[in-house]
Amino acid sequence: MATHAERGPEPRIPLSRERVLRAAVDLADEGGIESLTMRRLAEELGAEAMSLYYHVANKEEVLDGIVDVIAGEINEAADRIDVPSKGVGWKKAVRQRVLSAREVLLRHSWAPGLFATRTNESPAVLRYFDALVGLMRDGGFSYDLTHHALHALGSRALGFTQELFDTGDGAGDEKADAVLESMAEQLPNLVGMMTEIVHDDPDSTLGRCDDQTEFEFGLDIILDGLDRMRETA
Amino acid sequence: MATHAERGPEPRIPLSRERVLRAAVDLADEGGIESLTMRRLAEELGAEAMSLYYHVANKEEVLDGIVDVIAGEINEAADRIDVPSKGVGWKKAVRQRVLSAREVLLRHSWAPGLFATRTNESPAVLRYFDALVGLMRDGGFSYDLTHHALHALGSRALGFTQELFDTGDGAGDEKADAVLESMAEQLPNLVGMMTEIVHDDPDSTLGRCDDQTEFEFGLDIILDGLDRMRETA
DNA sequence: TATGAGTATCTTACGATGTAAGATAATCTT
DNA sequence: AAGATTATCTTACATCGTAAGATACTCATA
Structure with missing residues (x-):
């Protein structure tokens, strides 16, 4: 039964360089750049990995493309x-x-x-x-x-x-304190700085800096x- | 013949975390970071890939290690x-x-x-x-x-x-000129800037900046x- | 000197990845 | 309707990190 006019599961939108790049951005947004693989990208588009290569030379071009x-x-x-x-x-x-x-x-x-x-x-x-x-x-x-x-x-x-230090989203406060304690004699200046910063702004976790403020500070x-x-x- | 005291091809220096990391740095120095694979690293040390894992948890640790x-x-x-x-x-x-x-x-x-x-x-x-x-x-x-x-x-x-533009080591001058020509109306300011810089310092190739000078400029x-x-x- | 317990290295194997080569299907032209 | 072009899929391979377990080496002790 259900022979003619078979209702395919999807309307089958054709691929295109634009569609590929858009899906790539979406994938990266959701799972980070390391989750962006050619196979997953194809799956996201309801196609097979090799089909992408008709619209894009290779993965390098995908990466250059999403930068653009x-x-x-x-x-x-x-x-x-x-x-x-x-x-x-x-x-x-x-x-x-x-x-x-x-x-x-x-x-x-x-x-x-x-x-x-x-x-x-x-x-x-x-x-x-x-x-x-x-x-x-x-x-x-x-x-x-x-x-x-x-x-x-x-x-x-x-x-x-470049963020040179962990912005430390989450990550235990107790461990941080212990670490601070233990390296106080090795890194007196750094520890001094960080403890004072934590003290001045008790809301903030250790290492938690206001990135926006710091960015603007450097920019200015x-x-x-x-x-x-x-x-x- | 040559039975006892078989002369092995190499004196067989034991592996160690330090030796692994040193070899990793050497490999990266020679072939760039992408040439640093666990197998090649092992080969460099006259060992098998899996032997490295006795001294190093995984590749991440190698990368952290060579940073250190x-x-x-x-x-x-x-x-x-x-x-x-x-x-x-x-x-x-x-x-x-x-x-x-x-x-x-x-x-x-x-x-x-x-x-x-x-x-x-x-x-x-x-x-x-x-x-x-x-x-x-x-x-x-x-x-x-x-x-x-x-x-x-x-x-x-x-x-x-970050170097945001190609420092362009080598790479044809003629092509550069042509590119400059063709995008002059799209990117008037950028092209204006680059042509003047090339003009002022004819020795330098297009896009060839004195990185050291620029670094110090920004630093200062x-x-x-x-x-x-x-x-x- | 034999034994057995670590310590160190190797063998084999698996799943993931990018992608080459060529088969197949969809679409368009005439 | 037939052939050509365009688009997609199938299969396969090399390379990667690394899990699991077998093997060899080292050395203290009996």
């Missing part, structure tokens, strides 16, 4: 904001742009790590930097100083930095320094 | 230099320390990428930061400002930053900014 997708998302957010950038306004404009990029990356926690490893030739990333350079030109920066500025900002320009140091150079140029 | 080895190397270099750090001297002291760390990392080009991914609980890294905090304390920094400072420096404290912006905060504290 995220960078596109960043551009969308960054282009929405529109503050005057002429003269002294440049700093606020750049600051906003960077922080809006950061907002996007916070929604894709795996992305910074990917951006970090990939030598970016992503068109969307280039567009992002182009706009950033434009803002600095508006502020009166020479190309040379702008170039230095990009290097100085580094990954911060895109809204992220650099922007202020650049602004001073701009004035004396 | 490199950090140890950094400490060795950094502890050798000894400049006065009291008061205003702090800046030069920190600067030197960071740049000496950088020197080590330049000899292990795979290391920054590893440091970046690993949530560092490496004792050697902790020792490094402890000394850094010590220098800033000598300079009169509060623990709070020191803490901010570490975040502001980020990976720069350890001597490296941050150190100068921190110094100003220190004075007004």
Whole structure:
């Protein structure tokens, strides 16, 4: 029975590079970048692994592709904001742009790590930097100083930095205290610093830093320094 | 013949955690981090892959281990230099320390990428930061400002930053020119900047930046900014 | 010197991964 | 309706980390 017009389980949407990349981003969002495998990606799309290779050369291209997708998302957010950038306004404009990029990356926690490893030739990333350079030109920066500025900002320009220590989401307080105790003589300065910080803000767990505040702190140091150079140029 | 006292092909040095980690560093130095596999590592040591697991829990531990080895190397270099750090001297002291760390990392080009991914609980890294905090304390920094400072420096404290664009070692100039031409209208600011930089320094290939200069530029912006905060504290 | 208990290394095997090669099916053109 | 093009699937392989257990080495003790 049920012969003709067999109701297939799914309407069977054809694959495409865009669909593949979108699914890849979704997968990474849900399970982290290490959960993104060609087989799982195919399964997510109701296809077989090898079918992806008709739309994408290899996994490298998938990774480059999702970097570009995220960078596109960043551009969308960054282009929405529109503050005057002429003269002294440049700093606020750049600051906003960077922080809006950061907002996007916070929604894709795996992305910074990917951006970090990939030598970016992503068109969307280039567009992002182009706009950033434009803002600095508006502020009166020479190309040379702008170039230095990009290097100085580094990954911060895109809204992220290396986290060198565990942000310690969760993880026991009692163990932390014990550890602190035991290494007090080995690492007096570090332990001194951390105990005082914990003391000042008892709500925070050990090692729990306000990433956003710290990010802006570092960003502002650099922007202020650049602004001073701009004035004396 | 040649029965007793059979001359084995090798004197057979026993494995050990240290030997494993050293070999791992060597392997990464020669072929990059992706060439570091448990099998190759074992082969390098004249053993079988599974033998490594007697000295090391798993590959993760190898990776953490070589981070610690490199950090140890950094400490060795950094502890050798000894400049006065009291008061205003702090800046030069920190600067030197960071740049000496950088020197080590330049000899292990795979290391920054590893440091970046690993949530560092490496004792050697902790020792490094402890000394850094010590220098800033000598300079009169509060623990709070020191803490901010570490975040502001980020990976720069350890001597490296994200390279967001291809440093382009080699890679054709003609292609670069063509690319530049073709994207001039899409990326006017970026292209403007790069053409001027190439023009000013014709020796340099497109995208070829003096990494050391740029690193120090960014470092100094941050150190100068921190110094100003220190004075007004 | 034989024995037995650690200590260290090896053998074999499994599941996961990226992807090459080629078979098959779906779609479009004429 | 037939052939060509486009898209997907099947099968297979090399490489990876590593679990389980067999084997060999080392050395104190009987």
